[in-house]
Amino acid sequence: ACVYRPHVLGVQVNQTLEIHNSDDTNHNVHPLPRVNREWNESQPPKGEVKLKTFPKEEASILFKCNVHPWMRAWVAVVSHPFFAVTGDDGSFVLKDVPPGEYTIEAWHEKYGTQELKLKLEPKQPLAADFTFKG
Numbered sequence: 185a186c187v188y189r190p191h192v193l194g195v196q197v198n199q200t201l202e203i204h205n206s207d208d209t210n211h212n213v214h215p216l217p218r219v220n221r222e223w224n225e226s227q228p229p230k231g232e233v234k235l236k237t238f239p240k241e242e243a244s245i246l247f248k249c250n251v252h253p254w255m256r257a258w259v260a261v262v263s264h265p266f267f268a269v270t271g272d273d274g275s276f277v278l279k280d281v282p283p284g285e286y287t288i289e290a291w292h293e294k295y296g297t298q299e300l301k302l303k304l305e306p307k308q309p310l311a312a313d314f315t316f317k318g
Contacts, residue, residue, distance in 0.1 A: 185207070186207060186209065186211075186249075186252045186254070186255055187255060188247060188249075188255055188256065188257030189257075190257070190269070191256075191257050191258065192257065192258045192259075192260075192269050192293070193257070193258075193259055193260075193269060194259070194260045194261075194262060194267040194268070194269060195238065195259060195260070195261055195262075196261070196262060196263065196264070196265060197238065197239060197240065197241060197261055197262070197263045198237050198238070198239055199237065200235050200236070200237055201235070201236045201237065201238075201259065202233050202234070202235060203227070203233065203234040203235075203236065204233050205227040205228070205229060205230060205231050206230060207229060207230070208229050208230070209229055209251075210226060210227070210228055210229060210251060211226075211227045211249045211251055211252065211255070212224060212225060212226045212227060212249055212250050212251055213225055213227055213234060213247065213249065214247065214248050214249065214250055215245050215246065215247045215248075215259070216245065216246045216247075216248065217238070217242055217245045218242065218245075219240045219241070219242045220238045220239065220240050220242055220245065220261070223236075224250070238259075238261040240261070241261055241262055241263050242260070242261045243260055243289075243291060243297070244258050244259075244260055244291055244293070245258065245259045245260070245261065246258060247259060258293055260291065265280075266278050266280075266281050281304060282304075283304050283305055283306045284303075284304060285301070285302070285303050285304075286301070286302050286303075286304065287299050287300070287301050287302075288300050288301075288302055288312050290312075290314040290316075292316050294318060295316040295317070295318050296316075298314050298316070300312055300314065
């Protein structure tokens with residue numbers, strides 16, 4: 185339906201990202217990174233899956249389709265497995281994070297980034313609340 189799904193996703197550095205076109209129309213896939221290499225490739229209807237990786241961390245890479253300007257998605261590239269995309273209600277869970285002191289970051293495409301410093305104790309759940317205003 186000429187929409188990137190999911191709208192936001194996370195991958196690890198050098199993890200393979202599979203990009204599919206399930207539509208009956210041509211698209212092009214055009215990420216606009218600031219740190220990684222930019223590319224712009226056509227993807228025919230129900231065409232071959234594109235396999236891409238990103239060698240460097242980058243908080244938010246905009247993906248767009250130059251054929252359909254409303255098609256936009258965001259990809260975050262991180263160097264560790266401790267990331268999540270929120271649910272519709274804004275909730276998220278990070279699993280198996282080792283105890284320690286961390287700075288956790290929340291990003292929103294319209295409202296920007298917020299950070300929160302946390303200390304995670306062994307076997308103790310911890311809540312992290314962010315509030316974006318707008």
